[in-house]
Amino acid sequence: MDKIIRGVHEFQDTVFGSHKQLFERLSEGQRPDALFITCSDSRIDPSLLTQTSPGEIFVLRNAGNIVPPYGASSGGEAAAVEYAVAALGVHDIIVCGHSQCGAVAGLLDPELVAGLPAVSSWLQHAATTKRIVDDNYAELSAAERMTAAIKENVLVQLDNLRTHPSVASRLSRGELNLHAWVYEFEHGTLFSYCPDERRFVQFGKESVESATAATGAAN
Ligand SMILES: [Zn+2]
Secondary structure (H helix, E strand, O other), rough: OHHHHHHHHHHHHHHHHHHHHHHHHHHOOOOOOOOEEEEOOOOOHHHHHHHOOOOEEEEEOOOOOOOOOOOOOOHHHHHHHHHHHHHEEEEEEEEEEEOHHHHHHHHHHHHHOOHHHHHHHHHHHHHHHHHHHHHHHOOOOHHHHHHHHHHHHHHHHHHHHHHHHHHHHHHHHOEEEEEEEEEOOOOOOEEEEOOOEEEEEEEEEEHHHHHOOOOOOOO
């Protein structure tokens, strides 16, 4: 805890001053560009990854970057999605999974989370991911299955997002784009789902335009 307290002091003593104008402007309201949904995993830092500042992305985090289908959970996910889309008017929603995700590992092997009833219950919202992996990737090695599950899971969450009325409405008007990303934090590499190629493609300097192609409006 000492490190965290020292960090707060450093923020107040040196960092805040250099961003004073930004925070003054943000006190008038927020207008983020995107809703960024990712895992609670401490190794993932959305603002570091996207090099965004306060006010630029609206972030929703939970174990496994899961978005329950509309009406399936009384958790805060639906409220965060609705607020970002209908109140803040974000134009993009990114669901970003990541390598070595403990939630996805627990999904594939329920024994790993057998002593964690709340986690086990939460992961039921990703049962579709497990079924897809069990039915289609049984022949893969454990590591390959994990990679496949992480990718399939973000695609399942895009499907779940489409069940939310605010999302469906904005999608139907072509005002919202959905993006599926997978971040390999140990390499600093990012993969984005390309609906035309029906596969994840690596983000590169030359492929930023194509890799950010919307998956929502076309589906
Ligand atoms: Zn995770």
